[in-house]
Amino acid sequence: xxxxxxxxxxxxxxxxxxxxxxxxxxxxxxxxxxxxxxxxxxxxxxxxxxxxxxxxxxxxxxxxxxxxxxxxxxxxxxxxxxxxxxxxxxxxxxxxxxxxxxxxxxxxxxxxxxxxxxxxxxxxxxxxxxxxxxxxxxxxxxxxxxxxxxxxxxxxxxxxxxxxxxxxxxxxxxxxxxxxxxxxxxxxxxxxxxxxxxxxxxxxxxxxxxxxxxxxxxxxxxxxxxxxxxxxxxxxxxxxxxxxxxxxxxxxxxxxxxxxxxxxxxxxxxxxxxxxxxxxxxxxxxxxxxxxxxxxxxxxxxxxxxxxxxxxxxxxxxxxxxxxx
Numbered sequence: 001x002x003x004x005x006x007x008x009x010x011x012x013x014x015x016x017x018x019x020x021x022x023x024x025x026x027x028x029x030x031x032x033x034x035x036x037x038x039x040x041x042x043x044x045x046x047x048x049x050x051x052x053x054x055x056x057x058x059x060x061x062x063x064x065x066x067x068x069x070x071x072x073x074x075x076x077x078x079x080x081x082x083x084x085x086x087x088x089x090x091x092x093x094x095x096x097x098x099x100x101x102x103x104x105x106x107x108x109x110x111x112x113x114x115x116x117x118x119x120x121x122x123x124x125x126x127x128x129x130x131x132x133x134x135x136x137x138x139x140x141x142x143x144x145x146x147x148x149x150x151x152x153x154x155x156x157x158x159x160x161x162x163x164x165x166x167x168x169x170x171x172x173x174x175x176x177x178x179x180x181x182x183x184x185x186x187x188x189x190x191x192x193x194x195x196x197x198x199x200x201x202x203x204x205x206x207x208x209x210x211x212x213x214x215x216x217x218x219x220x221x222x223x224x225x226x227x228x229x230x231x232x233x234x235x236x237x238x239x240x241x242x243x244x245x246x247x248x249x250x251x252x253x254x255x256x257x258x259x260x261x262x263x264x265x266x267x268x269x270x271x272x273x274x275x276x277x278x279x280x281x282x283x284x285x286x287x288x289x290x291x292x293x294x295x296x297x298x299x300x301x302x303x304x305x306x307x308x309x310x311x312x313x314x315x316x317x318x319x320x321x322x323x324x325x
Contacts, residue, residue: 004033004178005141007040007081010058011048014065015200017185017193020243025145025180027070035076036139036306039063039299042081042088043131046124047116060295065203067298068285079302081135086310090134091127093317097167098130098160107152133157136175137164138310145178168320172313183243190218190236203282210279214272219264220257230257230264237267244274 006026008014014023029035039059044051059080066078081087103109103126113120124131136144136157146154158174165172186192187199194200201213220235222228232238232254241250249270256262289295318324 002033002142003139004029004035004143004145005037005136005139005175006145007038007043007135008062008066009040009044009048010055010062011044012058012195013061013202013204014069015193015195015202017187017200019069019203020185021147021182022145022180023066023069023071025178026066026076027072029143029145029178030072030076033143036141036309037066037071037076037078038084038135038302038306039078039080040135043128046122046128046131047112047118047120049122049124050118059299060292063295063299064286064289067289067295068282069203070281070285073298073302077302077305078298079306080299083299083303084138084306084310086138086314087131087134090138090314090317091131093321094134094137094160094164095127095130097163098133102156102159103127103129106156129153129156130160133160137161137172138313139306140173140309140313141175142173143178144175145180147180147182151177151179164317164320170316170320172316184239185243186236186239188213188217203279204286205279207276207279207283210275211272214268214275215265217268219267223264226263227260229260232257237264237271240271241267241274244278245270246274249274 006022008018008022026035026037030037039062041055041059044055044058048055063078067073071078106129109126113125132153133156137160144154144157154175154177161172161174164170187194187197188201189197189199191197191199201210205213217240218236220230220232222234223230235257238250238253238257241253245253253262253267253270257267315324
């Protein structure tokens with residue numbers, strides 16, 4: 001059976017950018033493939049290694065965000081990366097055969113180091129793609145959901161797996177990309193939606209907070225007065241309408257904006273109503289899933305299901321590398 005594997009780092013609450021960029025694909029794929037989704041708490045240490053006090057709680061919160069968004073633990077396996085020790089063991093073995101030059105050419109390596117206010121001159125941060133490859137290979141994934149900006153990371157994983165197969169005469173699968181269409185969804189201020197910019201709409205924002213954020217959103221900056229004709233293509237609000245409002249509403253909004261018949265305030269009121277319909281099932285699931293025991297049980301049960309798959313792959317790897325008789 002085709003197997004899908006992916007994970008997310010527990011670095012904070014999930015926002016709409018995270019939902020449409022990755023989580024929506026998780027939900028779509030869980031019924032199409034044998035799917036395993038993990039809380040990448042070890043990966044979180046590559047950049048947030050000093051934030052250990054809140055890591056367990058952040059992991060629970062990430063799981064809660066997955067569940068309220070609609071991920072179904074009865075349809076997929078959900079677990080915490082650190083609960084399966086084979087992740088780090090395999091990453092160590094893969095590090096023995098991965099050329100340093102491959103890691104240094106990762107497009108985001110220098111970029112993230114330069115932009116971050118943290119000290120990322122560490123072995124763990126440089127070796128991030130090796131650990132990612134271990135995550136994928138450990139469950140012999142055939143499909144990995146990725147956005148366009150993540151294709152380079154997946155290609156390195158494929159190269160490392162190819163090197164394993166060539167060096168040790170194994171036939172482990174090279175994962176294929178399941179490309180996710182990520183909508184152009186900017187933050188409240190028109191920049192990329194990001195926790196660090198404080199411009200995000202989070203999955204657990206209450207109706208009051210959601211309304212306040214929608215009211216504050218940047219619109220077409222060239223439309224100075226209510227009587228000025230607007231341009232939906234220049235407005236950061238309109239992509240939200242394309243996601244949350246009906247096609248009929250989008251047509252009416254587009255016409256009203258370009259003819260100066262609809263003001264930005266009214267446009268935001270329509271958007272808030274449309275977004276509230278999207279958020280309503282999420283609000284209802286919060287009460288259902290927001291219980292520590294339930295969250296811990298899901299992770300424990302997921303680890304039990306994932307462990308045999310990991311052990312099976314490690315048996316192949318150890319034997320191929322001459323570590324087992």
